[in-house]
Structures are given as structure tokens and as C-alpha cells.
Amino acid sequence: MTVHAHQRNADNETTPLIGQTCNTCPSPSSRDEEFIPSGIVCEGEDKHCSESGTRDNENIHDSHFIDITPSKFWLIFGCILLSIILCFFDGSILESIHPVISSHFHVANSASWLSTGFLLTCTVFQPVFGQISDIFGRRAPYLASIAIFLISTIWCGAAWNFSSFLTARLICGVGASGVTSLGAIICSDLIHIEHRGIYQSYISLAYGLGNCLGLAFGGLIVDSLGWRAVFVIQLPMICALFLAVYLTLPSGLGPQLARERNITIRKALGTIDIAGSFFLVVGVTALMLGLNLGGNVFPWSHPIVISSLITFCLVSVPFVKTERSSPNPAIPLALLTTAPHANLILANFLAGVSINTILFNAPLFFQAVRLESPTSSGFRLLPVSVGLMVSSLLTGILMAKSRQLKPILLLGVFWLIASCVCSGMLSTNLPDWVAVTLIAMAAFSQGALYPPTMMGVLSTSAQEDQAVITTTLSLLRSLGWVMGVAVSSLVLQNALGAFLRQTVTGPNKADIINRVRKSITEIAHLDATHKSQVIRAYEMALRITFLSSVLWAVLVLMLVIPIKLPRLGHKK
Known part of the structure; x- marks a missing residue:
């Protein structure tokens, strides 16, 4: 993967962001009939495909969207907004009720771990989901992240002790990491750059709405129904989100390097920067733990804080070496x-x-x-x-x-x-x-x-x-x-x-x-x-x-x- 620090000289402000040439026309499944990979120019005898491709290229800037109908786009974008609202509702509501949960398990002095653990995994796994979505496309990782979020939310509501609940929150952070990061990536796939700002603002609105709902109704739900109800009430919406994404998100969205290179899943996984991702997760985890705990939960001289920061420094060296030599x-x-x-x-x-x-x-x-x-x-x-x-x-x-x-x-x-x-x-x-x-x-x-x-x-x-x-x-x-x-x-x-x-x-x-x-x-x-x-x-x-x-x-x-x-x- 090559990072372009500057736009290519041949590009100008009207150059399509995705462009490729193929000798054969794609044959999407029925679920993907409204999605055509962006910028494809067909050179075969299929008149319908040729006319469609020409028409799409002529009108590429007549719409905000990249080769997808407005109705299909708004279905997908609605799913993205709902997923973000749910994730930030979940995060903000826990910030307001974590004293109740930690007191229930008689570990009030460890309450900060509930928010820290979720934030930790939600942060460190974002680059991993980005790499996976480049190899296998956006649809499968996005559905998987929603499924992880769903299962971990069920686990949170059924947790039998503090360790069980904390583990569920860590896994929930992994799901939220995929949901939020892939939502932003999918928007980049579907929206022309000149129009993307307004849709990015809609995403920010979803962030704020999720936070508002969590802050406003967290205490009310706990006082009325108990803390487990906070997670139970999310389940129908998450299930509906999974079904909607399954039915609307095209399977051909994203680079899909595994399919393009015609390689097996094992070889495709081998192209992931596993070593770099490992050092990244360990290093960022150590840094976040040290910075979150130091001066807040523990004094800066505490062994856990010191060892966390030392681990970050030690891991940084092999991480830089790995990233310099990795092709992806x-x-x-x-x-x-x-x-x-x-x-x-x-x-x-x-x-x-x-x-x-x-x-x-x-x-x-x-x-x-x-x-x-x-x-x-x-x-x-x-x-x-x-x-x-x-x-x-x-x-x-x-x-x-x-x-x-x-x-x-x-x-x-x-x-x-x-x-x-x-x-x-x-x-x-x-x-x-x-x-x-x-x-x-x-x-x-x-x-x-x-x-x-x-x-x-x-x-x-x-x-x-x-x-x-x-x-x-x-x-x-x-x-x-x-x-x-x-x-x-x-x-x-x-x-x-x-x-x-x-x-x-x-x-x-x-x-x-x-x-x-x-x-x-x-x-x-x-x-x-x-x-x-x-x-x-x-x-x-x-x-x-x-x-x-x-x-x-x-x-x-x-x-x-x-x-x-x-x-x-x-x-x-």
C-alpha cells in the first residue's frame, strides 16, 4: 500500500477518486444490482454495460454519490448513523451509571476500568479493521463488528461478576471500534470528496445525539428498571441494524484485494501486517494504561504506571522497524x-x-x-x-x-x-x-x-x-x-x-x-x-x-x- 503525501500530478479537482479499467464486465449479485464499482470502463461487447458505464462517467459529478443510487445510499448511510448513535449511547450511558455497576459488584474503587477498558479496545483495533476491510471488502468486517457488539452487549447484561463484565466491555470496545471506523471508511467509498464534508457533519451529529441520549436517559433507566436494562434495551436496535446492513450493503464495496489477486484466505491473511498490528496494540494499550492510570487511579510512581510506559517505549522500536519494511x-x-x-x-x-x-x-x-x-x-x-x-x-x-x-x-x-x-x-x-x-x-x-x-x-x-x-x-x-x-x-x-x-x-x-x-x-x-x-x-x-x-x-x-x-x- 502506497501513501500519497501529495496528489498525483496527473490528477486535478475533477479526477474521479476511484478509477480502473477492466476487460470484462462485473456480474454483481442481485443484492448489489444498484452498486457498480466506481470508475469501471468496460471494453467488451456488452452494450448495456458499456452504455451504463458511459452514462455513469458522464454524470459522475451530477450526484453526491459514487456509482450508487440515492435511495440505496440513504439506506446504507442511515445504518451508519444508527450504528454510531448506538455505540456512543452505549459509551456515554456507561459513564453516567458505572458507579452503580461497580457498587453492585462491590468494586467501587475499580470503576474507572469500565470506561478505560472500553476506550482502550475501541482505540487500538481501528487500524486492524481498516486493513482487514481493504483485503476482504467492507461488508464482511462491518457485519462482524456489529455481531461482536451485539454478543458483547448481551454478555454485559448477563454478567455474573466484575471480571465477567469487564471482559464483556473490552470485547464490546472491539465491536464499537469496527462499527465506527468502518462506517467512516464506507462513507469515503460512497461519497464524492467535494460533498463529503456535509455527510461527515451528519456523522458528528450522530455522535452528539448518542452522547445526549446516554447522558439524559442513563440515570432514568437505571432508577426505573435497573442497570442490566441499559443493555437489554439496546438489543432490538442492534439486531435491526445487523439485518439492515446485511440487506443493503453491497458485497463489492471496497478494494477486496484477496479477490482481485485471486488468493486464498490464508494467503490473504498473510498480507495483513500482523507483527505491526501486534506491536501497535501492545504499545498503544501500554501507553493508554499508563496515561489513564498515572495521576488518576495510581500515583505516577506506581509500578503499574511505570511498567506500562516502559513497555510502550520498548515496543515502539520494533514497531517502527516493522512498519518501515512491511509492504502493507x-x-x-x-x-x-x-x-x-x-x-x-x-x-x-x-x-x-x-x-x-x-x-x-x-x-x-x-x-x-x-x-x-x-x-x-x-x-x-x-x-x-x-x-x-x-x-x-x-x-x-x-x-x-x-x-x-x-x-x-x-x-x-x-x-x-x-x-x-x-x-x-x-x-x-x-x-x-x-x-x-x-x-x-x-x-x-x-x-x-x-x-x-x-x-x-x-x-x-x-x-x-x-x-x-x-x-x-x-x-x-x-x-x-x-x-x-x-x-x-x-x-x-x-x-x-x-x-x-x-x-x-x-x-x-x-x-x-x-x-x-x-x-x-x-x-x-x-x-x-x-x-x-x-x-x-x-x-x-x-x-x-x-x-x-x-x-x-x-x-x-x-x-x-x-x-x-x-x-x-x-x-x-
């Missing part, structure tokens, strides 16, 4: 070293660090500074999801109308910097609506940044490389969010310790500091004097933490300014 690398290193791909991917990573520095610590602001309950602070974050949905939609419309990427991307970066600066204004004296608005600004910048970044990477890449590029971008984006948690936690804990030592007074100073650092619920039980002192310390520490996001946002700007991005394809 899991992550082509050219993506991380050549402009504009490297700039955009790294900017995507740093934007994740900056945005999640604000969003991850926002609930702590409401609970420790404003002394609100976890449920109340959760509802405060609903406008954050709304901000993401609105900005995603507006960004998609702007890209579709202007077909410009660089100006929109710069606008998103400047908005990010502004939102980071404004987050430092959060205080106890602000009205509630102002505080929520300042936090929602960060989510708004997320919707303004991610779609043009994705479109920028795809528009400067060949079609055959877009699966691995999409999964690589998603991987680095997820790592950025994890790094946002780790770095902001490090800043917060150090700042909080210093401010508590400065502000808290009295003979019980050490005991009070120890109690409020371990549990923010202890703040409400303090006397009025110590309560105000602790709240002040948390407020100042969070201000330092929020303002630290400005550094990452400025680095994003420095990466974006020098790159040149093409105007999205247009009719001559």
Missing part, C-alpha cells in the same frame, strides 16, 4: 512524517488534548467548586453535546457551499484558542448559563475542527489509501483525548496540592487536604471556613488546568498555518 503497514510512517498529512494528523491529536483538558475537568468544576451533584453536573454537559452537533452541521454546510478547507480549518483553530482562554474565566461568581456556555465553546470548536481536518487528509490522499488513513486519524484523535486526561490530571493535581497548602489553615490542615483530594464529596461536610478555602483552591487549580489547554491550541495553529490544502473537487 498498519500505519504507514509516511503519514506521520510528510506534509500535509503529518501536520493535520498531529494537529488533530493536539486538538484532542486541548479540548479534553476542558471537557474532562468540567464536571469537576461543577462538583468541587459549585458543589453540585454528579447527576446535576451531568445535565450541565448536555448543552456541550448540543454545541458539538450545531458546530458540526454548520461546518459541513460551509464546506459544502464554499468547498474550501483551509479558511474553515483556521476559523476552527482560532475558535479553539478563544474557547481555551475563556475557560480560564470559570469561577464561582459566574451565572450558571455563562459557565455552561464557556464550556460548550470547547465542544463547538471540536465540531469546527474535526470535519475539515478529516476532509483535508482525505482530499490529499489516493482513494485506495483512505481506509488506513481514516483509521490512523481516528487512532491519533483518540490518543489525543487520552493524553488530555493524563496531562490535565498531572497539571491539576500538582496545582491543587500547592493551592491547598497555601489556602487551608488550622491544626487539621493535613487531614483536610488528604480528605478533599481523595473525595470531593468531603468538601460539603467541612465547616464554612475550610469549605470556602478548599473551594478556592480547587477553583484556582482548575483555572490553571483550563488555561494549560491554550498551549496545545497554539501548537495546533502553528501546524495548520503553513500547510496548503486543495479546493474540494468541483464541476468544470
Whole structure:
């Protein structure tokens, strides 16, 4: 697989993204009658096929879609949106109810593993699904990922102990990884690049809607029906999704290198970068564990944290060597070293660090500074999801109308910097609506940044490389969010310790500091004097933490300014 750091000189803005010549006409199955592999030119005597191919080539830009009817496309795209809503509903609802589940199994001190485990597998397996879909096509891996998601959801609802539930969540993350990454890849297969921005925004809307539904109804479902019902109610929708994808998704979608090269399944599997994928999974797993646990669950000096980070460093060396020599690398290193791909991917990573520095610590602001309950602070974050949905939609419309990427991307970066600066204004004296608005600004910048970044990477890449590029971008984006948690936690804990030592007074100073650092619920039980002192310390520490996001946002700007991005394809 060759990664094109720049578009080929022969290409222009009206060159079809997929193009090939065949000597015989394809004979799709009845299920695929509405799908014709893009750009195929038939040279046989079959007049019908020849006329069809000519007609498709003449009208290639008359539709948003690549050789598929609008009705068939919307059926497939509807399935993709539903799958994303389900995955993000599942993830967000667990964030709101994991204390209930961990308490049920009497392991409240291990509750963070439920979200960390799901995020871990959901992140590290994305490049693997990208490679598999290039070899066997999109349909089979997509159906398999939905099946994995279905089976693991059943397992979650029936789990008999914490280990069983955690294992189910890890497997569920694998399924969600395939569902989300392949959904984005399939969109790249079916939508012309100049129109893809608006559909990418629809996907971002689905992300936000899934998060909103999970946050809004998680507690209600648990209070009314119990935590197992959270997983049971998802099953009919997942089953319907599997059936809909089975009936609508063409079997001929994607490169299908195994069929094109006429090789056996064993040989096809041999073309997968197994060694690189192994080192990638182990390395990213170790890094995410170290960054998630360090300063959060365990101190940075804990053996688990240290060994995890050392493992990541040790695995990085053979991973780089493997990727350099592999004909089909899991992550082509050219993506991380050549402009504009490297700039955009790294900017995507740093934007994740900056945005999640604000969003991850926002609930702590409401609970420790404003002394609100976890449920109340959760509802405060609903406008954050709304901000993401609105900005995603507006960004998609702007890209579709202007077909410009660089100006929109710069606008998103400047908005990010502004939102980071404004987050430092959060205080106890602000009205509630102002505080929520300042936090929602960060989510708004997320919707303004991610779609043009994705479109920028795809528009400067060949079609055959877009699966691995999409999964690589998603991987680095997820790592950025994890790094946002780790770095902001490090800043917060150090700042909080210093401010508590400065502000808290009295003979019980050490005991009070120890109690409020371990549990923010202890703040409400303090006397009025110590309560105000602790709240002040948390407020100042969070201000330092929020303002630290400005550094990452400025680095994003420095990466974006020098790159040149093409105007999205247009009719001559």
C-alpha cells in the first residue's frame, strides 16, 4: 500500500477518486444490482454495460454519490448513523451509571476500568479493521463488528461478576471500534470528496445525539428498571441494524484485494501486517494504561504506571522497524512524517488534548467548586453535546457551499484558542448559563475542527489509501483525548496540592487536604471556613488546568498555518 503525501500530478479537482479499467464486465449479485464499482470502463461487447458505464462517467459529478443510487445510499448511510448513535449511547450511558455497576459488584474503587477498558479496545483495533476491510471488502468486517457488539452487549447484561463484565466491555470496545471506523471508511467509498464534508457533519451529529441520549436517559433507566436494562434495551436496535446492513450493503464495496489477486484466505491473511498490528496494540494499550492510570487511579510512581510506559517505549522500536519494511503497514510512517498529512494528523491529536483538558475537568468544576451533584453536573454537559452537533452541521454546510478547507480549518483553530482562554474565566461568581456556555465553546470548536481536518487528509490522499488513513486519524484523535486526561490530571493535581497548602489553615490542615483530594464529596461536610478555602483552591487549580489547554491550541495553529490544502473537487 502506497501513501500519497501529495496528489498525483496527473490528477486535478475533477479526477474521479476511484478509477480502473477492466476487460470484462462485473456480474454483481442481485443484492448489489444498484452498486457498480466506481470508475469501471468496460471494453467488451456488452452494450448495456458499456452504455451504463458511459452514462455513469458522464454524470459522475451530477450526484453526491459514487456509482450508487440515492435511495440505496440513504439506506446504507442511515445504518451508519444508527450504528454510531448506538455505540456512543452505549459509551456515554456507561459513564453516567458505572458507579452503580461497580457498587453492585462491590468494586467501587475499580470503576474507572469500565470506561478505560472500553476506550482502550475501541482505540487500538481501528487500524486492524481498516486493513482487514481493504483485503476482504467492507461488508464482511462491518457485519462482524456489529455481531461482536451485539454478543458483547448481551454478555454485559448477563454478567455474573466484575471480571465477567469487564471482559464483556473490552470485547464490546472491539465491536464499537469496527462499527465506527468502518462506517467512516464506507462513507469515503460512497461519497464524492467535494460533498463529503456535509455527510461527515451528519456523522458528528450522530455522535452528539448518542452522547445526549446516554447522558439524559442513563440515570432514568437505571432508577426505573435497573442497570442490566441499559443493555437489554439496546438489543432490538442492534439486531435491526445487523439485518439492515446485511440487506443493503453491497458485497463489492471496497478494494477486496484477496479477490482481485485471486488468493486464498490464508494467503490473504498473510498480507495483513500482523507483527505491526501486534506491536501497535501492545504499545498503544501500554501507553493508554499508563496515561489513564498515572495521576488518576495510581500515583505516577506506581509500578503499574511505570511498567506500562516502559513497555510502550520498548515496543515502539520494533514497531517502527516493522512498519518501515512491511509492504502493507498498519500505519504507514509516511503519514506521520510528510506534509500535509503529518501536520493535520498531529494537529488533530493536539486538538484532542486541548479540548479534553476542558471537557474532562468540567464536571469537576461543577462538583468541587459549585458543589453540585454528579447527576446535576451531568445535565450541565448536555448543552456541550448540543454545541458539538450545531458546530458540526454548520461546518459541513460551509464546506459544502464554499468547498474550501483551509479558511474553515483556521476559523476552527482560532475558535479553539478563544474557547481555551475563556475557560480560564470559570469561577464561582459566574451565572450558571455563562459557565455552561464557556464550556460548550470547547465542544463547538471540536465540531469546527474535526470535519475539515478529516476532509483535508482525505482530499490529499489516493482513494485506495483512505481506509488506513481514516483509521490512523481516528487512532491519533483518540490518543489525543487520552493524553488530555493524563496531562490535565498531572497539571491539576500538582496545582491543587500547592493551592491547598497555601489556602487551608488550622491544626487539621493535613487531614483536610488528604480528605478533599481523595473525595470531593468531603468538601460539603467541612465547616464554612475550610469549605470556602478548599473551594478556592480547587477553583484556582482548575483555572490553571483550563488555561494549560491554550498551549496545545497554539501548537495546533502553528501546524495548520503553513500547510496548503486543495479546493474540494468541483464541476468544470
